[in-house]
Amino acid sequence: MNRFQNKVAVITGGGSGIGLATARRLLDEGACVVISGRRKERLRKAAENMPADRLLVFPADVSVREDCDALIAAAIERFGRLDTLVNAAGMNLVGTLEDTTDEDWHKCLGADLSSVFYTTRAALPHLRAVKGSIVNIGSVSSLGGGWSHAGYNAVKAAVANLTRSIACDEGKNGVRANTVCPGLTVTEMVDAIMDDDALLEKAWERIPLRRAAQADEVASAVAYLASDEAAIVTGVTLPVDGGQTCTDGGPEWGK
Template identity: 40%
Template sequence: MTSNSYPFGGKVVLVTGGGSGIGRAIARAFLNNGATVAVTGRRTAPLDETLAGADPDTTLAIGADLADPDQAAGVIDRVVERFGRLDVLVNNAAQFVAKPFTEVTREEWTGIRSANADAFVHLLQRALPELERTGGNVVVVGSVSGLRGDWGQSVYNATKALIMNLVQSLALDYGPRGVRLNSVAPAFTVTPITEGIAEDEQLLARFTNRVALGRPGRPEDVAPAVLFLASEDARYITGTTLAVDGGTTASTGQPHLD
């Protein structure tokens, strides 16, 4: 999973959206590096699959809808009650909508905003006092789509930009309190949500055409970057966004003609 080892023994990590894809890879990477890991998502069965084989004394699966402020606060409370502390919050859970802006329904806008932005706000408001107590940190799985625009997915991009800017702003507020906040920004990554694209060679080629390294990302490419930002090796890094995109954002956007 990772080339480097990080001493996360004794640290308590909460990963949202930990039941599949990038969230699962991140949770397992922390487990492999000795952390106590809690994962949360709407369905508990995938969370249990993520934690399968790990020591039940150092793991916790919590089913919750984080768009509900009471449930979000309750997740933080359960982690602290069970393990006595919280050292790292990894905000990964997200929804995706791709359609023309004027066709986005009120329900779709409310849903994606609630899942991608409101849930993070609710979690942070309860988690930050705990992270201040432990000198902990936050890592957000953002997106290159939060850095620039994309065709046909304006509302998704807007929510990603919101949480990534929130990280920067709170890094200023909480740096003096000993809490670091950072983001990673993947580009196209093969997960259960994007497998349909990955299996269509012609469609996949339109995505990899923009990637300097010539292949789509994998969840296992993102997890090590999250571990680094959460570790003491990144102790002087806060308020930053680390692109984990194979060089996608190195491009001006002009087509690769070879």
């Protein structure tokens, strides 16, 4: 498929995990892609097998407004337009409310929520010009509470509602905004869970398909929502979770 031929996408968190899988998917479908992340060496390695003529690597800390502004400006300077913004940057935060320090709270808030706010605000004028799309990476935690992830649950829920607000405000400008909500996905963020048989057994009790998602499976959902095939779809929170959110409870991995 070439759903993104002659289109330009900016992907934060593009050096690993879901962001990297999404970058590869959109490149495969013809897009020009800008990948961003804090770790320069990781970005460099991610770019090694990507087509250089359709790729821009831009190191940035997207919890910082100035970096977000610079990222979008660089994309426009290189490719002249912006059709899709994928906010995939983020971090996990394990802990109850009492366990969570002020420092960890602000770090998670910056990485998972402020990054979406700053980058989207910078991108909006360019997305309006082409009636583009935004896909934010939330979580099953965007849709309900869970044990031992108080800060993360709160921030990811905010991502979903910010996305809905953008969809409401920008629909008149032809800009769509949607949230993909992965469940347990095989990335570095959940390595500790994937290596713990006891935790995995608890997970399978809550996931009807009894397996974790692969990053490229989540990327497929992102690509659909970003594409013209989803031209009438905006403001949705799409679970990509093996059925976890259709069960009668949330994740109990930390209980």
